[in-house]
Amino acid sequence: MANQEYKRxxxxxALPYANGPxxxxxxxxxxxxxxVYVRHLRLQxxxxxxxxxxxxxxxxxxxxxxxxxxxPQAIIDKYHQLIKECFDKxxxxxxxxxxxxxxxxxxxxxxxFLTLYNKGLLNEETSEQYYDDEANVFLADRYIIxxxxxxGHPSAYGDQCEKCGTxxxxxxxxxxxxxxxxKVPVLKSTRHWYLPLENYEPWLREWILKSHEADWKxxxxxxxxxxxxxxxxxxxxxxxxxxxxxxxxxGAEGKVLYVWFDAPIGYIxxxxxxxxxxxxxKLHYATPQRDFxxxxxDDWKKYWQDKETKLVxxxxxxxxxxxxxxxxxxxxxxxxxIVPDNVPANEFMNLEGDKMSTSRxxxxxxxxxxxxxxxxxxxxxxxxxxxxxxxxxxxxxWKDFQAKNNNELVAIFGNFxxxxxxxxxxxxxxxxxxxxxxxxxDKKVVSDLAEFPxxxxxxxxxxxxxxxxxxxxxxxxxxxxxxxxTEPWKVxxxxxxxxxxxxNLALQIAANLSVMxxxxxxxxxxxxxxxxxxxxxxxxxxxxxxxxxxxxELGHASxxxxxxxxxxxxxxxxxxxxxxxxxELEKQPVTPAKAEISFDEFSKMDIRIGKILKAERVEKxxxxxxxxxxxxxxxxxxxxxxxxxxxxxxxxxxxxxxxxNLAPRKIMGVESQGMxxxxxxxxxxxxxxxxxxxxxxxSVIS
RNA sequence: GGCGCGGUAGCUCAGGUGGUUAGAGCGUUGGAUUCAUAACCCAAAGGUCGGGGGUUCAACUCCCCCCCGCGCUACCA
Numbered sequence: 032m033a034n035q036e037y038k039r040x041x042x043x044x045a046l047p048y049a050n051g052p053x054x055x056x057x058x059x060x061x062x063x064x065x066x067v068y069v070r071h072l073r074l075q076x077x078x079x080x081x082x083x084x085x086x087x088x089x090x091x092x093x094x095x096x097x098x099x100x101x102x103p104q105a106i107i108d109k110y111h112q113l114i115k116e117c118f119d120k121x122x123x124x125x126x127x128x129x130x131x132x133x134x135x136x137x138x139x140x141x142x143x144f145l146t147l148y149n150k151g152l153l154n155e156e157t158s159e160q161y162y163d164d165e166a167n168v169f170l171a172d173r174y175i176i177x178x179x180x181x182x183g184h185p186s187a188y189g190d191q192c193e194k195c196g197t198x199x200x201x202x203x204x205x206x207x208x209x210x211x212x213x214k215v216p217v218l219k220s221t222r223h224w225y226l227p228l229e230n231y232e233p234w235l236r237e238w239i240l241k242s243h244e245a246d247w248k249x250x251x252x253x254x255x256x257x258x259x260x261x262x263x264x265x266x267x268x269x270x271x272x273x274x275x276x277x278x279x280x281x282g283a284e285g286k287v288l289y290v291w292f293d294a295p296i297g298y299i300x301x302x303x304x305x306x307x308x309x310x311x312x313k314l315h316y317a318t319p320q321r322d323f324x325x326x327x328x329d330d331w332k333k334y335w336q337d338k339e340t341k342l343v344x345x346x347x348x349x350x351x352x353x354x355x356x357x358x359x360x361x362x363x364x365x366x367x368x369i370v371p372d373n374v375p376a377n378e379f380m381n382l383e384g385d386k387m388s389t390s391r392x393x394x395x396x397x398x399x400x401x402x403x404x405x406x407x408x409x410x411x412x413x414x415x416x417x418x419x420x421x422x423x424x425x426x427x428x429w430k431d432f433q434a435k436n437n438n439e440l441v442a443i444f445g446n447f448x449x450x451x452x453x454x455x456x457x458x459x460x461x462x463x464x465x466x467x468x469x470x471x472x473d474k475k476v477v478s479d480l481a482e483f484p485x486x487x488x489x490x491x492x493x494x495x496x497x498x499x500x501x502x503x504x505x506x507x508x509x510x511x512x513x514x515x516x517t518e519p520w521k522v523x524x525x526x527x528x529x530x531x532x533x534x535n536l537a538l539q540i541a542a543n544l545s546v547m548x549x550x551x552x553x554x555x556x557x558x559x560x561x562x563x564x565x566x567x568x569x570x571x572x573x574x575x576x577x578x579x580x581x582x583x584e585l586g587h588a589s590x591x592x593x594x595x596x597x598x599x600x601x602x603x604x605x606x607x608x609x610x611x612x613x614x615e616l617e618k619q620p621v622t623p624a625k626a627e628i629s630f631d632e633f634s635k636m637d638i639r640i641g642k643i644l645k646a647e648r649v650e651k652x653x654x655x656x657x658x659x660x661x662x663x664x665x666x667x668x669x670x671x672x673x674x675x676x677x678x679x680x681x682x683x684x685x686x687x688x689x690x691x692n693l694a695p696r697k698i699m700g701v702e703s704q705g706m707x708x709x710x711x712x713x714x715x716x717x718x719x720x721x722x723x724x725x726x727x728x729x730s731v732i733s
Numbered sequence: 734g735g736c737g738c739g740g741u742a743g744c745u746c747a748g749g750u751g752g753u754u755a756g757a758g759c760g761u762u763g764g765a766u767u768c769a770u771a772a773c774c775c776a777a778a779g780g781u782c783g784g785g786g787g788u789u790c791a792a793c794u795c796c797c798c799c800c801c802g803c804g805c806u807a808c809c810a
Contacts (some may be wrong), residue, residue, distance in 0.1 A: 178810090205810075219802065245749090250804095253737045257805070261736070339763095348738085348804070378738075379803075386803090417758080418746080423739045424803055434759060442772050450769045457768075498747075501758075508773095520767075521783040594770060672810080699810070 037341035037372075039078035040068050041334040043298040044123075045346040046086035046131065049110040050095040054394035055427065056380040056387040057413040060347035064377065064496045067416070068343070070550035071491045073124075073321055074570035080334055081320070082301040083118075084129030085111040088275040092213050099204060103274050107132055117384055117397035120345075121408045121555045127308070127317040129301035131293060136300035140293040141279040144224075144268070146365045148280065153224040154265065154338045161216035163209040169271030169285075170209055170216050178202030202397055221271055223286070224278070228263035231360045235259050238363075238370065239355065240277050246495070250422070251376045254351045264435065266357065295358040298344075299368075301334055306331040335368055342371045350374050375494040378420035382427050383607065390434050392614030393607070395427075403603070409552040410592065416500040416551055429607075431598045436592060439504060444677075445591040447510040448544070451537040452588040455531075462585040464531030473536055480506070480543060481574040487547060488570070500551055510540040535581065538563065542578040546570065552609030555591050562586045637692040638708070638732040639663060640722060646679035657701060662691050663729015672701035688720040688732060 045061040047053050062083075069081040086105040096103045115128050147153050161170045209216050220584045239247070247255075268289050269278050275287030301316075302584035308314050309323040310330075334340055344354045354374050362368035381387060387394045400411055400594070414432045417439075418425050455461060469477070483506050487683050490499035519533040541559065546567050560567050564586040568578060593729070645659035646667060656679055669689065688708040695704045710718045722730075 250738050254805075257737050257738095261806075352805085408776090422746090424746070429743090431759085434744095437770090438759065438772095441770060446772050450773075452769095454768055495747095501747090511769095511773050512775095514768075515766080518766085518768085520769095523768090528792085590770065592770085594772095614786055670810095696810075703810095 034174075038337070038339035039334060039341070040069075040072055041298075041302065041340055041342045042072075042079060042081045043342075043344050044081075044083045044125075045113050045344075045350055046084055046294055046297050047087040047566045048089070048091065049107045049114065049130075049375070050091045051389055051397055052388055052396045053114055053117070054387055055400065055411065055415060057347065058395065058397065058411075059380045059419055059427075060377040061191070061345045061350075061427075062118065062121075062123055063412055063415050064375070064419060064494070065345035067496055067550045068491060068494075070124060070347070070486065070553065074546070074549065076569060079321075080126050080302055080305060081124060082127055082129070082298055082305065083123070083125045084127070084131065084301045084316070085114060086290070086294045086297060087111065087130055088287070088293055090272060090274075093272075093274050102555050106130075109340070113398055117401060120401050121397065121412065124320045124553070125318060126320050127301050127305040128325075129297065129316045131297045131300070131306050133300070133304065133316075135304050136293070136297055137276045139300040139303060140276050140288055140296045143296055143299075143361065143365060144288060144292070145279055146223070146367070147226070147361070150267060150364070150366075152226070153268065155222060156225055156265075156267075157220050157222045159218040160221050160271065161207065162211075162219035162221075163214055163216050164219075165209075165214050169219070169221055175204060175207050175209060175216060177207040204613060205610050217730075222283075223267045223269045224280075225265040225266050226292075226357075226360065226364075227265045228356065228360055229265065231363065232259060232263055234363060235263075235356065236361070237441070243373075243661065247373060248375055248422075250348060250378060251351055251355060251374055254348070255355045258352055263356070271485065274360075291353050292361070295353060295361075297607055299331075301329040302334050311645070318623050320388075338369060340369055342369055343369050344374045346374065346376045348378050349378050355555060359398050368726065373494070378422070378424045380415075380418070380420050380425050380427050382428070383429070383604070390614070392610040392612075395603075395607070407436075409555045410440060410595075412552060413440055413500070416496055419497050420480065421495065421497060427598045429603045433595050434459055436595050440592040441594055443504060443511060444507040444544070444548075447507045447514070447537075448562070448591055449588065450514055451510070451534065452585065453537060453624040454519055454533050455585060456588065458519075458527070458530055459534065461585045463579045463581055463583045463585065464535050465528075466532045466535040467528045470533065470615075472513075472516060473532065475578045476536055476540070478508065479509060480540060480576060483543070483547060484570060484574040491550070503548055503551055506540065506544055506547060510537060510544070513540070520637050535579075536576060538579055538585075539576045543575075546573050546578075558589075558591060562588055595630055624678075634733075635692075636690060638688060638690050640726045640728055640730040640732065641689040641691075641705075641707075642689050643685050643687060643727045644684050646677075646682050648674060648679060655698065658707065660687070660705070661728045662688060662689060662705070663727065664691065667691075667704040668701065669705045669707055670698040670701055671707045673707070682719075685719060686721040686728075687727065 032617060042065055044065040045057075047057065049554075050639070063720050065081065069079055072079045084611065085107065086314070086702065088470065092106055096106045108619050111130055116315045116428040118125070118128065161175055163170050207216055208214065235255075239252070243251065266289075269286050269292075270289050272287050273285065276293050277283070278286040278288060305319070306323075306326055306328055308317040309319055309326055310328040337341070346354050351374070354371070354376070359370040362370050382393060382395065385393050389396065401408070404410065410432070414427070416436045417435060418431070435580050452504060455464065455716060456466075479570065487502045489501050490496070490502060514533075514537060517533045518528045519537075522533070523530045533682065542563055542565050545556050545563060545565060547570075548559070549567070556567075563579065564583060565579060568575075572578075639662055641660040641662045643658055646657075647657050656671050656674045656677065658671055659666055660669050690706045690708060693706045697703070708720055710720055
């Protein structure tokens with residue numbers, strides 16, 4: 032199965048969610064590896080389509096629109112354009128970069144939904160969900176805000192608390208409120224269509240656990256096994272929302288397809304759109320990277336429904352469950368579609384010691400990089416390729432970026448090419464010299480050269496892109512070594528024929544580089560070809576020492592890469608820290624005011640000054656401290672979720688504010704008799720509230 | 734708490750099915766060289782492979798326990 036010969040290839044990169052810019056971690060995860068893979072296939076004249084596009088549905092889009100005070104449409108237009116342009120400038124060679132807001136995608140998604148529905152594979156169920164009866168809408172998880180049950184953060188979202196990271200369901204929130212109107216939402220019954228994933232467990236076991244144990248990456252396989260073993264559950268494929276793809280059923284007004292139902296279908300609709308456009312000749316989203324002129328409108332089906340098609344999804348590890356479990360189940364259940372042959376998900380790339388995050392300002396956004404280094408897309412590609420998070424999270428640092436550029440691209444690759452060209456200019460009037468009899472060292476180089484294409488291919492085909500990149504660079508190393516050993520600049524004093532032979536071979540190596548480097552560094556490959564006055568050859572013709580004809584007049588030599596100085600790198604590091612600081616200040620708006628209460632309600636609370644007498648850690652809890660507090664009234668036990676902010680020994684003797692008449696509650700098996708009040712700063716830091724001067728325990732606060 | 738993936742030279746990382754002195758790139762040090770963007774080329778130093786047990790003639794590689802990082806998931810409030 033794994034080594035089957037395929038007739039054609041369908042390659043996808045994760046659809047970026049169009050709610051904001053994307054950073055280099057995304058590039059390293061799902062885009063650059065896919066692009067290398069596809070370019071390598073194209074160089075072999077394989078029948079491949081490479082599709083991607085913007086994911087434009089889901090609740091976060093309207094959410095972002097609210098934040099930016101605009102419409103969802105304006106949001107997706109803005110970010111679709113931004114992301115698309117960045118991909119283009121970075122050389123992502125999609126045959127089409129589509130959008131899920133397009134009509135053809137709505138149609139495709141609805142068709143697949145209906146196929147499943149008509150086969151009776153979707154279960155209709157009614158459940159209770161929060162509803163805002165002032166705005167007259169069901170509230171998506173994201174639109175409900177309340178106190179996090181885990182950390183007490185007062186503005187946790189219904190699906191997740193952004194402070195402690197816990198995923199939640201809206202019913203868990205304390206004091207839930209609609210973010211639209213501030214009203215308390217009410218539970219109301221609603222109808223949805225569920226895909227019973229559990230029915231497909233035997234099939235998944237057979238397909239993934241049995242037939243892909245050997246060829247799927249361990250991180251992907253392990254994650255899938257974990258999900259399957261844990262027991263799959265029915266999952267709602269529809270939502271109450273007015274932004275998205277309408278559920279194509281009577282009586283389903285106001286309901287749309289779940290974004291994770293429609294998003295992966297975006298790969299299919301993009302392929303459809305591609306063939307629509309190339310067959311009609313009217314290109315809009317399509318940017319065909321090869322000749323599609325023989326294709327008909329319906330040919331997209333071959334790429335998704337023919338068993339001789341190899342489907343590969345390139346994604347980041349956060350998408351594994353959707354691409355390996357849910358989407359394949361959908362495809363399989365239709366009875367019409369093929370499932371992926373592989374899903375080589377990457378782990379995450381960290382940045383300068385911390386997780387990358389656009390919202391926290393700790394990231395390198397694609398458009399920012401391109402703005403600061405407009406002529407260096409390949410340098411980023413190289414820096415990411417040599418450090419892809421293929422087996423575990425990896426680390427990007429600016430210093431490393433600089434070193435990769437200066438010590439490898441400039442010193443090894445660029446330098447070799449420059450040496451060969453400059454010597455040819457100097458001794459042979461910039462023409463490929465004639466080759467005479469080969470010595471042993473030349474024969475060795477020729478035979479070594481012949482081994483590179485297969486070696487690089489083997490790495491790429493097994494999704495080992497770092498290794499492939501290293502092989503590629505080894506070819507330039509070989510060139511440098513060959514020059515160092517043959518010393519043509521010395522031989523030139525005695526034997527010009529010999530020099531000609533050496534430089535001819537050096538130029539042949541350079542010509543090979545110009546082709547073999549193309550999947551990795553397409554811009555530099557093109558530049559190098561121009562310098563060699565060389566049109567390039569197919570991948571299968573590389574490894575030959577006869578790519579350039581003798582006496583060929585070479586083009587203009589220029590530097591392929593230039594050094595990046597320290598101050599440029601320091602400026603980037605400073606910018607990174609500045610952005611983070613700025614975001615911290617701007618982010619996390621003050622928690623919205625709570626609903627008005629009466630004086631009576633307020634006076635029900637008995638808040639006093641207390642004094643911590645004892646504090647100890649709670650076993651098996653990261654956050655809890657068990658405190659003994661003198662409340663003036665008594666000494667009582669209070670469990671407090673502050674262990675991540677205070678060391679027990681530091682807070683003994685401190686005065687605190689305590690709510691003493693809160694109903695007791697068992698926490699980690701211990702009864703907590705009150706609540707310590709804390710101020711939570713924007714960055715999440717907790718601070719105690721204590722009186723400005725020593726105050727006796729039991730003093731009432733009012 | 735459960736599960737998954739990781740924890741290998743100063744740094745970033747490789748090391749199918751266990752087998753002679755554990756690898757690469759970068760960095761460091763020394764040498765050689767000057768065609769080349771002070772680049773290239775050669776060489777050396779550097780690791781008790783997270784910790785502890787066990788299986789085996791033999792373990793980085795298999796098994797068990799523990800610690801740490803990341804992720805998913807649960808409960809917890």
